[in-house]
Amino acid sequence: MVKNLKKLIEQVAKEKDIPEWLVERALKNSIALAIKKDRKIKNHVEVELVEDEIRVYLLHKGEKVPLNIVPEEMNRIAAYAAKEEFLKELERADEERRYLEFVELEGEIVLGIVRRIAENGDLIVDLGKAMAVLPKREQIPKEVYKVGDRLKALILRVVRKRGSYEIILSRTHPNFLIKLLEAEVSEIKEGEVEILNVVREPGERAKVLVRSRDTRIDPVAIVVGLKGTKIAPIIKELSGERIDLIKATENTEELVRKSLAPAPVTDIRIDPKTKRVEVAVPRDKLSVAIGKKGVNVKLANKITGWYIDVLSEEDFRKLSQMK
Structure with missing residues (x-):
């Protein structure tokens, strides 16, 4: 029985492009739900796939109590679970996979489209594979958005909320400016110029402390670019936020x-x-x-x-x- 389930896990993981551990968890959850329904159990049920058998435990006051289910009954329950509950659990697993991809992108800039504006001013942003929220507090104060607008933002963090995930975006965090500078100035990305500190009053002014690996090179001039060509697009992206570049010194x-x-x-x-x-x-x-x-x-x-x-x-x- 378990061998068949293992094959099912491998097959589904490959077809859906979902990690096997997520598929296995979805399957175990679906079997647990099916057992609870079949036996009208209110306590939490835990399922383990071990060697050639399915082991079921009833969690009672912190203890794992083995639940005796004969193989014939288990086969029937598992078959039902694989058809009915498994599909629902797979949807949850697929959603989790999409959000887990964004966990790895924390601290990076993403592009999105505003899909909805909440009553409190938060923006619901479509990132393609998942929806995110740009809270009012993380928006540059002078900016006004409407549904359909495209925007860049930093993935501030991905949090688990109400059994699901929420991607929090920011346009006010200092790291948003750092990432914009890295994208525009190759010398920063390559480590020739280092950003030591960034402070911002979003939409108004920012100060950036920089130094060059080569003391003969002026890091401020590098970041500004010829006639401001490198810094200008960043100022525009930040709705006119003035950026003061300061060369680091011990003096x-x-x-x-x-x-x-x-x-x-x-x-x-x-x-x-x-x-x-x-x-x-x-x-x-x-x-x-x-x-x-x-x-x-x-x-x-x-x-x-x-x-x-x-x-x-x-x-x-x-x-x-x-x-």
Whole structure:
């Protein structure tokens, strides 16, 4: 009996392009369901295919109790299960296979089509082999979608939910920007230029810390490309998100100055004990240094790991005199 079932598993796995272990699990589940129906059992039933026999256990209070079923009865139940319940279980196994493929793609970019917009703003996205969700919180705030729109997104994670799987997408995660850069800039993909850190205010601004394996090569120029040809498509994909590229350096003063670009820093005071930095900028450049809603300085804090206090040149001097 079991030998026949093993052959059935191999055949179905080959025909349906489903891993044998998934087919076997589907078959065992279908036999267990058939036994429960036949004997009107409410407890959980576990089935094992061992050598030349089918072993059935009743799970009761954490214990596996063998369930005695004569071979003739088992043959009848197994035959019924293979015809009726097995098809339903196979559908579940096939769905699981499709989602398991996406587990291996976690952290990669996929293309999809918006099929539905939920009341809470979440997008239901068709990835071809499976459906995914782009939650409202993972969408770039300024973007507006409609059914039929095509979009790129990062597979953030694949989670098991209510006995099924859910693929969660993101367009706001820093890794989405990293993957876009890898796709556009071959030097990053090949390891010649390394991305050390990425911080984002999605749709507004991002700062990317980069370094080159060859110190003679400017990694910023490499990533930007000739006349911005490499960075421009990424900015467009991110709905105009400004991307500040910063060349990594061990010099804290230099790093802080670069992180506050495009604002010019005219003076700087560093306190290593508190890891605070006070910078002076021309009064008319204060808003540029701080950025809209404080975005520029907030991202500069994150990318450098220092707390940066932006002051006008006048206030910087006054503070210096007080100290």
